[in-house]
Amino acid sequence: MIVADTDVLIDxxxxxxxxxxxxxxxxxxxxxxxxxxxxxxLLAGATNPRQEARLSDLLRALRVLPLDAAAADxxxxxxxxxxxxxxxxxxxxxxxxxxxxxxxxxxxxxxRRHFERIRELRLADLAGT
Numbered sequence: 001m002i003v004a005d006t007d008v009l010i011d012x013x014x015x016x017x018x019x020x021x022x023x024x025x026x027x028x029x030x031x032x033x034x035x036x037x038x039x040x041x042l043l044a045g046a047t048n049p050r051q052e053a054r055l056s057d058l059l060r061a062l063r064v065l066p067l068d069a070a071a072a073d074x075x076x077x078x079x080x081x082x083x084x085x086x087x088x089x090x091x092x093x094x095x096x097x098x099x100x101x102x103x104x105x106x107x108x109x110x111x112r113r114h115f116e117r118i119r120e121l122r123l124a125d126l127a128g129t
Contacts, residue, residue: 002026002124003100004034005109006041033063035099065099074098089114097121
């Protein structure tokens with residue numbers, strides 16, 4: 001299972017490579033999911049009805065993983081561990097990582113600089129290789 005982060009879904013909507021091809025391929029093979037956090041970020045960033053409609057179409061094509069107690073606990077452990085090492089990342093990124101880890105999935109993101117700090121988190125290759 002591959003979970004798409006906000007940035008690669010924005011790239012997909014904008015036709016920006018390599019995110020566009022990677023997301024398209026994963027959707028076509030029913031391998032792509034996302035998180036409720038990414039859903040929030042996408043919908044909150046829509047600036048007009050056309051964008052809202054495109055986002056709704058995209059989100060209907062994806063299973064949206066919830067933030068449940070197990071994911072929240074995982075996210076809290078991530079935040080505490082990173083904080084102890086002085087390598088903090090944003091709360092939304094911690095929540096996304098917690099959800100991905102609880103589901104044993106790979107995270108597809110361009111924001112490798114932040115997410116690589118989470119040693120247990122597995123990242124998908126954006127190029128799809």
